[in-house]
Amino acid sequence: MRKSPSFHLCFLVLLQIILVLGSPSAAQASSAPNAKFKADIDSIVKKGSSKNTNWGIAIRNASTGQSLYEENSLRKLVPASNRKLFTSLLALEKLGEQYTYQTELFADGAISEDGHLRGALRVVGSGDPTFCNPRFDGGSRTKPLEQFVDAVKRAGIKYVHDGIVVDCSAFTNDHDAVSGLPDDYVVQYAARPCCLSFSENAIAVQVKAGYGENQPVRVSTIPAYSLVLLINNAKNGSKRSANTLRISRERNGDIITIDGKKPLGQSSETRLVALRNPALVAGKVFKELLKENGIFVQGDVRVVYSAPEAQGKRLDVYISPPLKDLLPLMNQRSNNVITEQVYQSISRRLYGLGSYENTRKAELEFLDQIGVPIRYVVPEDGSGLSRDNLCTADSIIRMLQWETTQPHFQTFKDSLALSGSKGTLKGRMTSSRLKGRVYGKTGTLNGVSTLSGYYITPKGTIFTFSILVNDAESWKARDAQNIILDKLARYYGHL
Helix, strand or coil, X not given: CCCCHHHHHHHHHHHHHHHHHHCHHHHHHHHHHHHHHHHHHHHHHHHCCCCCCEEEEEEEECCCCCEEEEECCCCCECCHHHXXXXXXXXXXXXXXXXXXXXXXXXXXXXXXXXXXXXXXXXXXXXXXXXXXXXXXXXXCCCHHHHHHHHHHHHCCCCXXXXXXXXXXXXXXXXXXXXXXXXXXXXXXXXXXXXXXCCHHHEEEEEEECCCCCCCECEEEEECCCCCCEEEECCEEECCCCCCCCEEEECCCCCEEEEECEEECCCCCEEEEEECCCHXXXXXXXXXXXXXXXXXEECCCEEEECCCCCCCCEEEEEEECCCHHHHHHHHHCCCCHHHHHHHHHHHHHHHHCCECHHHHHHHHHHHHHXXXXXXXXXXXXXXXXXXXXXXXXXXXHHHHHHHHCCCCCHHHHHHHCEECCCEHHHCCCCCCXXXXXXXXXXEEEECCEEEEEEEEECCCCCEEEEEEEEECCCHHHHHHHHHHHHHHHHHHHCCC
């Protein structure tokens, strides 16, 4: 009896399936990469470790949730700036990527026909980190305040009888709300959030050589107004002397002291000093700008932390760029000040008052809702500057995996640093296999190096990873992170 062609085809297909399933070498070929990948990563971790190094690693397929590698993924470690991932996703979920800040100007009192305001000008802060920020508005530190000056002129005001009030009631005024911060509170990257920010809550101090050896150096601020008290003890050194300039600030105020020596003939230098009270400085700049425009202000600049029972006439509003434009500064440039401003803004939006306590509460509720076990997350601040922040690699992975299913995933992904291309990963993972494939957030403190994010294959498969390293030599940890991701691309880049 002659068999039909379809019979022969079915027989051949069945035979091939039997051979494949029954072949030990084929079974090994499908499982070997997992075992070999794990062995390779184990070896990398061992080589990248010092005596007391603590690792927390998780690598998973974002679509399936399949775990490719785990090492102490439930160990709570200091995340450093990987904390910004938590803040970014919380902000996207609770504020929205199109969220904008509104900083308002009011005239609290009657305006007479001859231009007298029988009251104060009130600036109401909203926590906007772009306000008077030289990263925006073409590098200007004063453009929003210049906009307000124009509004005062349009209102016909020529004389203000009761000074300038800066309303900071949107945030709590608790400078001690965060523990575990660095002792060097003067450095710009450690500046604290403020309801009305100014120049990322730091002031630029410019130092120029004076006119003779052992004569005082010349010191000024940018902008060049009397914004803070400068105590200049620094002198000119000889042309061949070392530069020993030191700039310090008292902890509870904005008195800045300049000590040491600056060599004659050396070019001027500008150093950023974190401000204790940025809102007060912003108010002083506003007063100076009004004076330059022929508007006299009688009375001082006052910062208040409670809103008035009734607002006066609104003269103007400054609207910030949307949140989506701030995220790259948080995640690619790892800007601490902007992140802290956004962190407190979340609870201001949710509860009417921005505070660390309120935002921590909102964050833990959010994490619980998306399936991140909150017993493994200890939030202290929004940026990761505090060493009292703790989390696990698993908690980061769960959060990143959740985000791949959200409508703002593209915005979040594009805000991250990109291997070999932009942000803090521009000089890392530059090989053809990894360049432009790793979207990540780095984190660095003394003894801490972290990297978490996404590896996306040429075919579009997304892998989530988190590599947290504590008590390590940073260069060893960074090299290990780079090699681990290179191995991930080698073994799984074909998917």
